[in-house]
Amino acid sequence: MHPKEPEKVELSAHDLGTLLDLGRRTRQAANVVELEFLAVNDSHDLAPYRQAALWMAGDGIKALSGVVQLEANAPYVQWLDKVCSNLAKDSSQPRLVAQAQLPAELADEWAEWLPSDGLWLPFSSTPEQKTPAAGLLLARDTPWTSSEMMLLAEWLDIWCNAWQARHPTPAWSWQRWATLVLHLLQPTPGQVWWKQRRILWAAGIFGVLVLPIRLTVLAPGELVAAHPTVIRAPMDGVVGNFLVMPNESVKAGQPLLNLDDASLLSRLEVAQQALSGSQAEYRQAAQLAVTDVKYKGQLALLMGKVEERQAEADYLQGQLERAHIVAPYNGIALFDDPSEWIGKPVVTGERIMRVAAPDDVEVEAWLGVGDAVPLPVGSMVSLYLNASPLFSVPAQVRYVAHDAMQRPDGNYAYRVRAALDGKTEHRVGLKGTAKLSGSWVPLIYWVLRRPVAAIRQMIGW
Numbered sequence: 001m002h003p004k005e006p007e008k009v010e011l012s013a014h015d016l017g018t019l020l021d022l023g024r025r026t027r028q029a030a031n032v033v034e035l036e037f038l039a040v041n042d043s044h045d046l047a048p049y050r051q052a053a054l055w056m057a058g059d060g061i062k063a064l065s066g067v068v069q070l071e072a073n074a075p076y077v078q079w080l081d082k083v084c085s086n087l088a089k090d091s092s093q094p095r096l097v098a099q100a101q102l103p104a105e106l107a108d109e110w111a112e113w114l115p116s117d118g119l120w121l122p123f124s125s126t127p128e129q130k131t132p133a134a135g136l137l138l139a140r141d142t143p144w145t146s147s148e149m150m151l152l153a154e155w156l157d158i159w160c161n162a163w164q165a166r167h168p169t170p171a172w173s174w175q176r177w178a179t180l181v182l183h184l185l186q187p188t189p190g191q192v193w194w195k196q197r198r199i200l201w202a203a204g205i206f207g208v209l210v211l212p213i214r215l216t217v218l219a220p221g222e223l224v225a226a227h228p229t230v231i232r233a234p235m236d237g238v239v240g241n242f243l244v245m246p247n248e249s250v251k252a253g254q255p256l257l258n259l260d261d262a263s264l265l266s267r268l269e270v271a272q273q274a275l276s277g278s279q280a281e282y283r284q285a286a287q288l289a290v291t292d293v294k295y296k297g298q299l300a301l302l303m304g305k306v307e308e309r310q311a312e313a314d315y316l317q318g319q320l321e322r323a324h325i326v327a328p329y330n331g332i333a334l335f336d337d338p339s340e341w342i343g344k345p346v347v348t349g350e351r352i353m354r355v356a357a358p359d360d361v362e363v364e365a366w367l368g369v370g371d372a373v374p375l376p377v378g379s380m381v382s383l384y385l386n387a388s389p390l391f392s393v394p395a396q397v398r399y400v401a402h403d404a405m406q407r408p409d410g411n412y413a414y415r416v417r418a419a420l421d422g423k424t425e426h427r428v429g430l431k432g433t434a435k436l437s438g439s440w441v442p443l444i445y446w447v448l449r450r451p452v453a454a455i456r457q458m459i460g461w
Helices: 015-026 031-043 074-090 147-167 174-185 197-211 262-288 293-322 444-457
Strands: 051-054 060-066 096-098 118-125 134-140 212-225 229-232 237-242 255-259 324-326 331-334 352-355 361-368 379-386 388-400 412-420 429-443
Touching: 015 031, 015 147, 031 051, 031 060, 031 134, 051 074, 051 255, 051 262, 060 074, 074 118, 118 147, 118 444, 134 429, 174 197, 212 379, 212 412, 212 444, 237 429, 262 293, 293 324, 361 379, 361 388, 379 412, 388 429, 412 429, 429 444
Parallel strands: none
Antiparallel strands: 051 060, 051 134, 096 118, 118 134, 212 361, 212 429, 229 352, 237 255, 255 324, 331 352, 361 412, 379 388, 379 429, 388 412
16 A cells, blocks of 8 residues: 555644654754664654664664664564565555565564554665665554655655765765666666667677777886997906996997906016017027028027917917907997996906997887787887886887796796887986787777686686
8 A cells, every 4th residue: 555645635734843843853863873763763753653663774673662772683673674674675665564465474473573553664775776775664553544654754755865964875886886787777668679778788888898909018118229239358357447437428449448457468578578589599590500501400490489479479469459348339338337347257258338329229128928919020119218207109019039038026028129110319228118009909808808817827717
């Protein structure tokens, strides 16, 4: 049974005054506990009853009339919770409740706990929620009139607004999203299937998910020299001193560094002294050979000795010259702190520094194993430097390494080299984040690629 239309019900001035007074007290309630007390006790001012119970989904019975401390495990409270849960499923409108309308297991105990005539006043916990999530159950021995039902429904609506004001729903709560989704999925009566709102939403979502976008991944990157000349140790020795500073511009033939040449100088001096002695011995034998035939046979042996000493001196002289390393062409000297190199022993072929042309710069990125998407030659790369995050350095993939290498952080990654599209004012060595763009893929693939890969690693499917 439903209440009659409001315009057909006459209310007395006393009833309206009581309703206004309850509304004022509801707005002035200090907390939720006071609101619950008003609902189950002061509703009696509008219509007399013997029992009242306030029920909320998930929390069960929240308040009982005439009870200060609620005992949740009491049989009466547990039975009331079942009754209210059953009533909330059947209707979202106020209705009369009788013992015969309940399931048999609940109806058998109605006479034991409640009077014969009940009234169920449901309400939603949020304005958007269409199904009741709470309700007020009233019971008495006399039937309910239409005016009382309408008055109590209006009072509960006022009370519900005050309760909702103290329980604001978060703007992005899961409950709000679920309610919105369920509302959108409900069919619209009288419309053909292809005009249904849920069909249109499904088609729109499907269209968005299949939109083609670039498959992009992020990787740490930096600006490096594209084709640098590596300056290596020409021989075993010890680094003596540097004649240039890191990142200094050098010209072709400019001295870069010297190896310690003290031992070479001493060996060269000994070799030159031995050469001088051999040359003097050869000249003496040549003079004696003019008058004495036996010295002519020694000239060839002495000449070989002179040539041997000369070759040794020339070799040491060449080594001494190689100990002084010069720049092969105009460029920039790239190396670490000189103080870490001075006095350090080096072996032949060990890299000491690099010399790169000023404009010969490209992007180097390290692509993680989990982000190794196909990157054909010519794929777009945008390097966002930490020193200039608002502007990118455009480049194109030149090659991707076949094998992954272990990085200093312990992870494996593929080396990616990308040639710049044009000149850049940024220097070599600046680091940042590189965005690598692959082929076109549907949006749903771009969204689910990493989650699906992680799930497959977990379940082995």
